[in-house]
Amino acid sequence: xxxxxxxxxxxxxxxxxxxxxxxxxxxxxxxxxxxxxxxxxxxxxxxxxxxxxxxxxxxxxxxxx
Numbered sequence: 518x519x520x521x522x523x524x525x526x527x528x529x530x531x532x533x534x535x536x537x538x539x540x541x542x543x544x545x546x547x548x549x550x551x552x553x554x555x556x557x558x559x560x561x562x563x564x565x566x567x568x569x570x571x572x573x574x575x576x577x578x579x580x581x582x
Contacts (some may be wrong), residue, residue: 521566525547525549525554525565525580526547528537529547529549530546530547530554531542531547532544532545532558533546543557543559544556544557544558545557547565551569551578552568552569552570552580553568553569553570553573554566554567554571555573574580
């Protein structure tokens with residue numbers, strides 16, 4: 518299940534350590550109780566996506582394979 522979210526404070530966002538520098542694949546993540554927010558760091562004006570922590574954990578584990 519994926520949710521579109523309300524505003525998350527700028528101070529909560531951090532760039533993924535797996536994002537490339539000039540390559541353009543930049544993802545930022547913000548954690549909030551009960552939700553993990555994900556956005557494109559190149560266009561922060563777009564709506565972020567939110568997923569439950571268990572879904573984010575499953576995604577990260579799958580992506581690490």
